[in-house]
Amino acid sequence: MFNTKSKVLVVDDMSTMRKIISKILKELEFTDISEAVDGEDAWMKALEANPPFDLIISDWNMPNCSGLDFLKRVRAHDKLKKTPFLLVTAESEQQQVLEAVSSGVDQYIVKPFSKESLKQKLEIAYKRVAKRIGA
Amino acid sequence: MKDVASGFIQAFVDATIYAFKAQVGVDVVPGKVIVCDQHNEYSGDISGIISIVGDKVNGSFVISFTEETFLKVMSKMLGEAFTSLTPDILDGASEMTNIIFGKSKVPLNEKGFGIKMALPTVVSGKNHHLSSLCNGPVAVVKFESDLGGFLIKIGLNRL
Numbered sequence A: 001m002f003n004t005k006s007k008v009l010v011v012d013d014m015s016t017m018r019k020i021i022s023k024i025l026k027e028l029e030f031t032d033i034s035e036a037v038d039g040e041d042a043w044m045k046a047l048e049a050n051p052p053f054d055l056i057i058s059d060w061n062m063p064n065c066s067g068l069d070f071l072k073r074v075r076a077h078d079k080l081k082k083t084p085f086l087l088v089t090a091e092s093e094q095q096q097v098l099e100a101v102s103s104g105v106d107q108y109i110v111k112p113f114s115k116e117s118l119k120q121k122l123e124i125a126y127k128r129v130a131k132r133i134g135a
Numbered sequence B: 001m002k003d004v005a006s007g008f009i010q011a012f013v014d015a016t017i018y019a020f021k022a023q024v025g026v027d028v029v030p031g032k033v034i035v036c037d038q039h040n041e042y043s044g045d046i047s048g049i050i051s052i053v054g055d056k057v058n059g060s061f062v063i064s065f066t067e068e069t070f071l072k073v074m075s076k077m078l079g080e081a082f083t084s085l086t087p088d089i090l091d092g093a094s095e096m097t098n099i100i101f102g103k104s105k106v107p108l109n110e111k112g113f114g115i116k117m118a119l120p121t122v123v124s125g126k127n128h129h130l131s132s133l134c135n136g137p138v139a140v141v142k143f144e145s146d147l148g149g150f151l152i153k154i155g156l157n158r159l
Helices: A015-027 A039-048 A067-076 A094-102 A115-133 B002-024 B067-078 B087-110
Strands: A007-011 A032-036 A055-059 A085-089 A107-110 B028-036 B044-053 B058-065 B121-128 B138-145 B150-156
Touching: A007 A015, A007 A039, A015 A032, A015 A055, A015 A115, A015 B067, A015 B087, A032 A039, A039 A055, A039 A067, A055 A067, A067 A085, A067 A094, A085 A094, A085 A115, A094 A107, A107 A115, B002 B028, B002 B058, B002 B067, B002 B087, B002 B138, B002 B150, B044 B067, B044 B087, B044 B150, B058 B067, B058 B087, B067 B087, B067 B150, B087 B121
Parallel strands: A007 A032, A007 A055, A055 A085, A085 A107
Antiparallel strands: B028 B138, B044 B058, B044 B121, B058 B150, B138 B150
């Protein structure tokens, strides 16, 4: 089960999708939710966050810095690399999924999605991270 | 070209039905496919546009709403009542375009079209008309729903 006290960063260039994800997170009883408008903004917020974010939910297809590029930066950073990372995308082709997995994504969710499917993906992501860090 | 075009249109029609059901929670019913030239009379108040760039074909996809329908769609999708257009909800047209495009790409790329990822944009303005940049005909499909009607346009370049 995930921890609803987690500090979450929601990244999407579309305000409507940030609203949808934040609304679902609130329904799942998450309370500490921040937003970023693209990968570049998210990267700055991730570096500045103290304490760091416990979970990142990011869109893939964004201008400036894509979600995949943001993920690669996070995974290459000593202090951030273990942060659970969930990619949200309208892309569901196998090639894209494989690229995300090889870049270190914990879970991948295809738009449109329901509250239940986001909840499931979060649970799986948290389990994977716990296993990876030996918690 | 005719087979390519009909396969394309069906992929976007199916994806539109799926996206509205899954993201907005509403059933949308497509009308007949109308094939027209660039200077067709179909207009809208809010439109989402995305370029189709692939290995075998290119063109554009547009979804156009009246303001009334768009406000109802956004209200249903975001769970709050919107009575006027704001920058915050205008990008909802872009999001719907993105979702429909992403869903359409799956069956099309399984057929080897190699359509690339793209970023959608939004145009707003009462009763605007969008001229396609494609050199081929434009397929228009009108949809009906409990939230009102809207239309999609698929333009493909002649190969």
